[in-house]
Amino acid sequence: xxxxxxxxxxxxxxxxxxxxxxxxxxxxxxxxxxxxxxxxxxxxxxxxxxxxxxxxxxxxxxxxxxxxxxxxxxxxxxxxxxxxxxxxxxxxxxxxxxxxxxxxxxxxxxxxxxxxxxxxxxxxxxxxxxxxxxxxxxxxxxxxxxxxxxxxxxxxxxxxxxxxxxxxxxxxxxxxxxxxxxxxxxxxxxxxxxxxxxxxxxxxxxxxxxxxx
Amino acid sequence: xxxxxxxxxxxxxxxxxxxxxxxxxxxxxxxxxxxxxxxxxxxxxxxxxxxxxxxxxxxxxxxxxxxxxxxxxxxxxxxxxxxxxxxxxxxxxxxxxxxxxxxxxxxxxxxxxxxxxxxxxxxxxxxxxxxxxxxxxxxxxxxxxxxxxxxxxxxxxxxxxxxxxxxxxxxxxxxxxxxxxxxxxxxxxxxxxxxxxxxxxxxxxxxxxxxxx
Numbered sequence: 001x002x003x004x005x006x007x008x009x010x011x012x013x014x015x016x017x018x019x020x021x022x023x024x025x026x027x028x029x030x031x032x033x034x035x036x037x038x039x040x041x042x043x044x045x046x047x048x049x050x051x052x053x054x055x056x057x058x059x060x061x062x063x064x065x066x067x068x069x070x071x072x073x074x075x076x077x078x079x080x081x082x083x084x085x086x087x088x089x090x091x092x093x094x095x096x097x098x099x100x101x102x103x104x105x106x107x108x109x110x111x112x113x114x115x116x117x118x119x120x121x122x123x124x125x126x127x128x129x130x131x132x133x134x135x136x137x138x139x140x141x142x143x144x145x146x147x148x149x150x151x152x153x154x155x156x157x158x159x160x161x162x163x164x165x166x167x168x169x170x171x172x173x174x175x176x177x178x179x180x181x182x183x184x185x186x187x188x189x190x191x192x193x194x195x196x197x198x199x200x201x202x203x204x205x206x207x208x209x210x211x212x213x
Numbered sequence: 214x215x216x217x218x219x220x221x222x223x224x225x226x227x228x229x230x231x232x233x234x235x236x237x238x239x240x241x242x243x244x245x246x247x248x249x250x251x252x253x254x255x256x257x258x259x260x261x262x263x264x265x266x267x268x269x270x271x272x273x274x275x276x277x278x279x280x281x282x283x284x285x286x287x288x289x290x291x292x293x294x295x296x297x298x299x300x301x302x303x304x305x306x307x308x309x310x311x312x313x314x315x316x317x318x319x320x321x322x323x324x325x326x327x328x329x330x331x332x333x334x335x336x337x338x339x340x341x342x343x344x345x346x347x348x349x350x351x352x353x354x355x356x357x358x359x360x361x362x363x364x365x366x367x368x369x370x371x372x373x374x375x376x377x378x379x380x381x382x383x384x385x386x387x388x389x390x391x392x393x394x395x396x397x398x399x400x401x402x403x404x405x406x407x408x409x410x411x412x413x414x415x416x417x418x419x420x421x422x423x424x425x426x
Contacts, residue, residue: 088406090315098311099417101340102303127314131341184423193301193421203416204312208406210397 006031007205008065009198010058011177012051012072014038018144018178022071022198025180029210030202032071033058041112041144041178042072045119052077060084067205069095071177071198073111074119088208093120095204096173096197097129103193104170106134110160111175112147114138120175134169144178157182161190173197219244220418221278222411223271224390225264225285227251231357231391235284235411238393242423243415245284246271254325254357254391255285258332265290273297280418282308284390284411286324287332301421306333308417309386309410310342316406317383319347323373324388325360327351333388347382357391370395374403386410 009026011019011034019034026032035054039047055077059068067088070078075091082089100107111117117136124130137160139153146153157179164172171193174183180196187194222239224232224247232247239245248267252260268290272281280301283291288304295302313320324330330349337343350373355366370392377385384406387396393409400407 088316095315098315099420101314101342102308102311102414102417103301103421128341128344129314187421195421199420200417201315203420204315204413207312207412207416208316208400208408 005064005066007067007069007202007209008033008059008062009069009071009202010035010055012038012055012070012076013040013042013144015040015143015145015178017149021148021180022177025196025199026202029206042074042076043113043115048074048076048119052080056080056084059089066209069198069201069205071201073175073177073197074116075123088205090201090204092177092197092201093123093175094127095201096195097124097127099195099197099200099203100171100173100193101129101132103195106132106168107171107173108134108161108164108167108169109136109173109175110157110164110179111136111138112144113141115141116175135164135167136175137163144176147174147176147178148181154182154185157186158189161186161194165190165192171195218277218279220280220282220415220422221246221272221275222282222284222415223248223268225251225268225283225289226253226255226357228253228356228358228391230362234361234393235390238409238412239415242419255287255289256326256328261287261289261332265293269293269297272302279422282411282414282418284414286388286390286410287329288336301418303414303417305390305410305414306336306388307340308414309408310337310340312408312410312413312416313384313386313406314342314345316408319345319381320384320386321347321377321380321382322349322386322388323370323377323392324349324351325357326354328354329388348377348380349388350376357389360387360389360391361394367395367398370399371402374399374407378403378405384408
């Protein structure tokens with residue numbers, strides 16, 4: 001696969017275990033990269049603002065990617081990256097929420113903390129998707145790494161998921177690129193579709209680059 | 214794969230070539246079925262109303278599907294099917310439009326004729342997605358089979374796509390499950406992402422049933 005054109009997945013944080021988990025969830029049609037000069041977790045508005053140009057620059061440095069996925073739930077640099085490369089560019093917040101819209105009338109989001117919820121809402125409103133949000137719940141302030149790997153976070157996730165279902169969510173979007181390893185077990189426990197936004201973006205990317213086989 | 218649980222793709226029309234084209238685009242994680250008592254193409258509101266219960270009944274008759282895709286762009290029977298089976302149920306209109314929302318600020322749709330446009334708009338408004346529609350253009354009244362197979366229809370598709378791009382569409386959704394064979398060549402000709410809604414729904418289904426590998 002080394003000479004084939006690939007779908008580039010950019011994790012804008014600097015935690016290699018988060019990037020590895022994405023790599024484990026995808027096959028060799030995808031090339032997963034992180035940004036060593038980024039923070040361990042994208043948390044503040046400043047983190048998002050600083051990540052944007054780094055994402056666009058890393059995307060522009062790739063040789064003829066088939067598509068680019070921006071694998072942070074604040075979608076840093078999606079517009080700049082679209083301006084910088086000629087291929088499809090997909091942010092995981094937009095893709096994750098879009099998948100949820102195709103799965104249920106109303107959806108919920110689980111964020112790493114309360115902090116990004118206001119920022120997510122601004123983006124959801126701009127996307128025209130706020131109306132179908134049942135609710136967004138923040139965890140206690142966990143890292144992108146802990147999101148997918150810490151057993152204590154799993155208990156928080158279960159409680160948050162139950163709250164969202166009680167609020168009318170028929171599908172739940174995991175609001176960080178690091179939650180992937182928890183998706184399947186959470187879906188089995190909660191009984192509603194749980195969307196890993198990285199997989200959702202991968203689905204969109206495959207559908208416009210060469211299909212599902 | 215015969216004993217594995219699969220994602221069921223239901224083509225509500227009775228044209229086996231359309232179902233075959235879907236089968237060709239997907240791998241053996243998917244089982245594609247059509248409805249022999251359906252019309253050759255779903256055209257009228259009555260066709261849609263009659264297809265709904267047939268889709269729900271066929272879905273309910275499958276043994277433990279992983280997910281169900283309703284592969285007609287009027288999404289017949291999606292709500293009824295969700296009530297009838299415990300797995301994720303995905304309509305290709307919702308999934309196709311959702312994928313487009315993750316690809317560009319504004320999208321367009323190409324329909325088989327002018328006739329279904331009003332019906333699509335009602336559904337888009339209910340989905341909260343009408344605001345981001347640049348425009349929808351109807352072809353001259355072609356069948357689901359001709360959509361993917363007739364060279365004359367390809368010229369119409371090109372012209373419709375150019376109109377939509379001029380209207381501000383940054384991504385275009387093909388408004389029938391039969392357009393699949395034309396997606397890649399159209400994307401190469403028009404230079405914007407072209408969404409085959411069957412592939413988009415397949416991407417959503419894979420993301421909530423076992424991933425992209």
